Amino acid sequence: MSFMVTRRKFLQTASLAAASVPLAKVVSAETGFVRDPFTPPGSFEGTQTVTGGVCEMCFWRCQLVGKVRDKKLVKLEGNPKSIDNGKSICARGNAGIKLLYDSDRLKFPLKNVGERGKPAWKQISWQEALDECGSKLKAVQEKYGSHGIAMFPHGASAKYPMDFFEKVVGTRNVSEASFFQCRGIRDSAYMATFATPPGESVDMPNAKAILLIGCHFGENVHVSHVKAYLKGLENGAKLVVVDPRYSASAAKSHIWVQIKPGTDTAFLLAIMNYLVEKDKYDKKFVAAHCVGFEEFKKGISHASLDWAAKICDVPDKQIQEVAELLVANAPNVSIHPGRHVSWHGNDFQRMRAHACLTAILGAIGVKGGFVKAKGVKVKGISWPKGEEGGEHNLRLMADKYHYSPPGTPTELIRDACITGKPYPIKGCVIWGQNPMQTIPGQQRTIAAMKQMDFVMCVDVMPTDITMYADILLPEACYLERYDYIKTGTQWNFADKHQQYIAPRMPLVDAMFERKDEVWITNEIAKRMGYGDKIPVNSLEEKINKELSAVNLSIEQLKKEDGIHIQDGKDPYGVAEDFEVLLYNEDLADNGYPAVPTYIPVEEVPKGFTRLVYGRSPVHTFNRSQNNVWLHNAMPVNPVWLNDEIAKKMGLKDGDEVGLVNSEGVKSSSKTVVKVTPGIRKDTVYMAHGYGSKNPMLTVGINAGADDQELITKLAIDPETGCNGMRNNFVKLVKDGKALDIPA
Ligand code: SF4
Structure with a gap:
């Protein structure tokens, strides 16, 4: 196993992302390339350019066009009309096509006839899957109350179901990784x-x-x-x-x-x-x-x-x-x-x-x-606020984390799951999130999952958490569905002030039995007795209604090549009443420092080094690990080790190693060492999101080491309840032997 991305390639990747990736021929917005498709050269001959794509290989949501031949997407590019990403997309955006056609993708509803964590999957009909989800969640609600259900959502498609469970079912136990771990x-x-x-x-x-x-x-x-x-x-x-x-x-x-x-x-x-x-x-x-x-x-x-x-x-x-x-x-x-x-x-x-x-x-x-x-606002249409819920708010009951982001701190939910206090949580809905690799303390997540009466997961790909589902539902991916309306302005404020509105529209039809979030949520809502509260019957209807508030429609957006552009506003200036609280009295009243204060962190114990982590330019954490193009670009996540330390340890560049943390937890897969003067002696670094354990991921399984597996010591931010994740210490393991890290 060897690391295939050199520093030079890293930097090239970075500059490529910023460089234009030209279309074979740029067609002006006025011409409208949907109505007058151009013929690109080479292997794209005979393709039709379809507009309206909005990338979701990461949260940035660049605007796309797709080249389609025989109803099959053969290439993705930036939408030349975009005043945001323009014609450029990054390596991950390009590789969206390999997600779309990944043969490991979820295709049909699945029922776990094995055990959680060691699943055996049986293909079932949507009818059976939805009946089971609806009845099991209803049973939890009737036995334990709405607060007996927890939800872990992530991504654009999770918003509609999240609103259903929060507003209509009435549980406050909703925790988004983007808030509590990011x-x-x-x-x-x-x-x-x-x-x-x-x-x-x-x-x-x-x-x-x-x-x-x-x-x-x-x-x-x-x-x-x-x-x-x-x-x-x-x-x-x-x-x-x-x-x-x-x-x-x-x-x-x-x-x-x-x-x-x-x-x-x-x-x-x-x-x-x-x-x-x-x-x-x-x-x-x-x-x-x-x-x-x-x-x-x-x-x-x-x-x-x-x-x-x-x-x-x-x-x-x-x-x-x-x-x-x-x-x-x-x-x-x-x-x-x-x-x-x-x-x-x-x-x-x-x-x-x-x-x-x-x-x-x-x-x-x-x-x-x-x-x-100063972008334009498009109001979302979602579920009406129900009567239920409210008082079973774990954060208010704990009377801490007074500056928590929206939702409930993950740790409070997980703790209630494990201890049953202050109340039991027995039903779990996981939608697009992989708590196994987003939340530190994997064994606690496993314990939380194992005590549930029912766990359902909805996702595009199998992940480490889907191994704990009772019912696993296949979702249409971002290239196959309507959903998110991306808004913004021109990327450089020095340019003419403009605003844009770009709803996500499908570039191709969903294959197999994949469904979108509105369809799945509505079907579950009907089975839980909330059919009368359904706000829209389809994603297309939802987007059309939202667009109508700004005098637009899907039909109009198609005529405008997927992006509506209008005059914008000067973003500079400060309102007279704009206030900066250098000293925040409210913080003091709640027992927190009112002036920014340094709180020391734990020192690295002798023989260990601090584990820090970050992003790879070609991966979006675990979500892209099975993508064959991206995997080939960076198949493992080398652990950066200071060259002087490596010399003392007798390690050289490319050596295969595992890791063990100060609590004795070992990585279950290996990576390689990157020996470099470019890191402190008391720190090692690796890209986050590698080392998936799901055998359904034939490319990503055990590729590199999973940093999250080693983050077992929790560091909860006192004001917000969010998880700090750089307070764990490791040794490297070579040939089965844990090596002390010299000073
Ligand atoms: S993955 Fe790349 S192309 Fe896609 S939204 Fe993110 S930055 Fe844009």
């Missing part, structure tokens, strides 16, 4: 500071400086976002990257801060304290918009450069250099809010520090700063 802390912390979730709203193309903390563009590829980042660099922005690893972004940086993991808040506090002490903050912005400056100033006054340097294990002069670089380019500075921020269980405070630094630099509403796009 960006929820960021959104909550910015809400507690700016009163708005930040998204990825930094104006990088027009920035004079960009600060990335743990963000690795190039390995983390979202097309228009990477375009914005590269445009900023092309325009001369200075780049500061704070990362224990020499990431693709660090390789392009002017300053690389090789920080000790978990100490970023101390780094940010020292920068802010330096700016305040030296009188280098934006006094005008602070006076006009910031609340609690004096308390803030006092609260961070201990954070000297020297104090932070010792904690962060970086030179004090380098922290000063970063502070000076930021202020020299203020206010046109992009302090990127990040995306996956659930790291160490102290992350709400770090994200508050991001927001406060942005504010004291005055980098809000100005070119290059924190600027929210």
Whole structure:
């Protein structure tokens, strides 16, 4: 087994994502290539270009066109009309075609006639599957109450069923991985500071400086976002990257801060304290918009450069250099809010520090700063709010995690499942999420699943969690269904202000017995006695109704090549009443630090190293592991090991290893070592989402090692209840022997 992606290839992949992938012939929107299909050369001769695709190989949702021949999709490309991704799509977007036609995909409803975790599947009819789902969930509801049901949704197609279970069935036990294991802390912390979730709203193309903390563009590829980042660099922005690893972004940086993991808040506090002490903050912005400056100033006054340097294990002069670089380019500075921020269980405070630094630099509403796009809003149509539920809210009952993102912290749900307290949870609906590889503590997830009376999963592909389903339902994928209406603006705010509306429309028909979320949810609703509450009869009807609110229709969108574009609004400027809570009194009232505060993380025990993880440019975590094109591009997730440490251990590049954590949990599959000077001595890194265990995944099974399997120690963020996942320590295992990691 060997790692096939070199650093050069990584960087090439990154720049490819940002480069245009031209259509054979660009046809203007006015011409309308649906009505007048062009003939591409080579193997695409005889294909028809179908518009209206919206990618879901990741959450970025680039707009697509598909080349179709004999009702079969043969190629995907960016929609040339798009003012977002344009003609470009990334490697994963291209490989969507291999997901569509993956022979391991779920094709028919399946019933588990074996046991949970060791399933034996029997093909059954939709009638039988739906009857069983409806009756079993109803039985749980009648015996334990609506709160006896939990739901783990993910992705665009999970919204409609999530609304059904939350609003109509009435359970509050809904936990989205995107909130509780990813960006929820960021959104909550910015809400507690700016009163708005930040998204990825930094104006990088027009920035004079960009600060990335743990963000690795190039390995983390979202097309228009990477375009914005590269445009900023092309325009001369200075780049500061704070990362224990020499990431693709660090390789392009002017300053690389090789920080000790978990100490970023101390780094940010020292920068802010330096700016305040030296009188280098934006006094005008602070006076006009910031609340609690004096308390803030006092609260961070201990954070000297020297104090932070010792904690962060970086030179004090380098922290000063970063502070000076930021202020020299203020206010046109992009302090990127990040995306996956659930790291160490102290992350709400770090994200508050991001927001406060942005504010004291005055980098809000100005070119290059924190600027929210002014896109058009299309209201979704979903289930009416029911009478039930409400009081069985685990978060309120626990009286903690007062800054939780929407939904219920995963850990509270899982704990109730295992202990039966404060009430039993006996029915589980998992829709597009794979809690085995998104939630740390796999054995606890297994225990939660095993005690259920009934588990149903709906997905496009088999995953590690679908092995625990009683009934497994096959869903149409994003290329075969209507669903999400993507809205946004032109990717570069320096260009003409425009807005777009792009509903997802099928490029091909669904094959086998796959169904979409509206059909499946409605059928279950009827069987649970909620047929009278059904809001729409089909996804097409839902999208048409939603579009009608903005005077559009599917028919009209087809005429417009899948994307409606209209005049937009200037995104710059700050409302007079915009407030930044540098000191948040409400936080203090709830017993949390009111000023951003560094909370130390556990030190690495002797003989171990800290495990951190991140994205691969060619995978969307476990969701793409079985995709044969993407698998060939990066079949395993090498574990990055410092070269000096590797030498002491006698390990060399490409050696096959397993891992064992400080609680004795071993990885059940292996990966290879990547020996590099580009990582700290106290840290190892691997891409997340490898090492699937489901034998139905003939390509992805046991490919690489599963980092989540090794994340057994939980670090719950006190303000939000989200799971921090970088507080686990490992050794490498070679030839069956666990090797101590030297200092
Ligand atoms: S960034 Fe890539 S995977 Fe994500 S939506 Fe765009 S094309 Fe698809």
